[in-house]
Amino acid sequence: MSGNAKEQILDFVRARYPQAEIDETQDIFALGFVNSLFAMELVMFIEKTFEVTIPNDELKIDNFRSANTMAELVDRLSPARV
Amino acid sequence: MTTQAEIAPGVLQVTDRKSARAFVDTHIVPYADAYDRQGRVPEELLERMTAAGLWAPFLPGDSGGGGMDLVTLGEVHEEVGRGCSSVRSLLTVHTMVSWAVQRWGSPAQREQWVPALGRGDVLAAFCLSEPGAGSDASGIASNVVEKNGGWVLNGVKKWITNGQRADLFLVFARTATSIGAFLVPRDTPGVEVTPIEDVLGTRASMIAEISFRDVALGPDALLGPSGFTAGMVLTGTLDLGRYSVATGSVGIIQAALEACAAYASRRTVGGSLLKDLPLIQAKLSDMVTDARAARLLVAEAGRLKDAGEASTIMATWVAKYFASTAAARHASEAVQIHGANGCSHDYPVARLYRDAKVMEIIEGSNEIQRITIASQAEREII
Structure with missing residues (x-):
């Protein structure tokens, strides 16, 4: 799941910023890409694509810093793991 | 316990565009200019809106709403905006807060506020x-x-x-x-x-x-x-507000069109009805075209919201920018078609003209919208 999730998340970010070179470990906040609009799009993309609901206590900046951390979040919220 | 039917007898539930149009034509259109002059919406109408289930029909059924999809909600807000932008504005801000509490609230916050917001017992700003x-x-x-x-x-x-x-x-x-x-x-x-x-x-x-x-x-x-989420509460709430303002702007174009079509069908100049003059026909055809185009942009934004697609945010920016600028343009032309009559309280177009200007400013000024739309295009295309 998480390998696939990482790729889908990277595809989403790269589609928004095609000129940027981003890998799964890079901090997209440090790269200056994230504004409140993109943050909302990211949350909506993750919830829609992976069929999860992100609870308030998981809406922490560290969960969204990189494709790796977002994929880990998806793994934690995925019903298959329950 | 007092029922909604007792509060406002004869008021039917609004469940779609058709029922919204009937409510607006009966309870809002005849009085909108009076509200404008008085500077307020009377409690009687607020109670009728409660009885009609207008305040937050998108909330789940167990939360005081009817689970209305956002495409339909947009159609309802368009109809209300056609009748009176002030009333639609009340719905817009109430919608924004109700959605925010439902989306971001703790279980305790939702229990405390959402049912009352859904019924309209509590109004929000x-x-x-x-x-x-x-x-x-x-x-x-x-x-x-x-x-x-x-x-x-x-x-x-x-x-x-x-x-x-x-x-x-x-x-x-x-x-x-x-x-x-x-x-x-x-x-x-x-x-x-x-x-x-x-x-x-x-x-x-x-x-x-x-x-x-x-x-x-x-x-x-x-x-x-607070922190990361707080920005999203603001962004998500403004997105829904922007959607409602876009729908209301479509309503203004439609109202301008209907007012002008009626006026041009009976007003004569030089022995001809206004409706037969090519320059008037050009203005009316532009209203028809932009109303349809704006309505489609709004519907697309609503469809993406219902699907949970992230692209709804930019679709909503585009819809609001297009609809609000078109509303301001056509409301101005509506006054022009009405001539001196259009500058008076005797026709609704002066109100439409003043209301349309506000649509270009609220929920993100059109200058901010153009910057945002252009920067998105720059990232994705250029």
């Missing part, structure tokens, strides 16, 4: 703009500090739609680390509401300036954690 900060949310000066396990709020909010009447305020204020969203009941000590009268447009939307002086709030006042 969205408090972002300040004397020194409008579309630029980063300029917010209102602040909260943590104290005794709760919060103390200070600041002034301005241009607050339904601020004169609302029972619950969603207030955005600066925390130690970011901007947070706080639920503040109107009757909290330290809250002072000052009506703002005699504005250019949406004159009946009961706008107010609201001061918060050492307002003590409990820990449960914060909607969602």
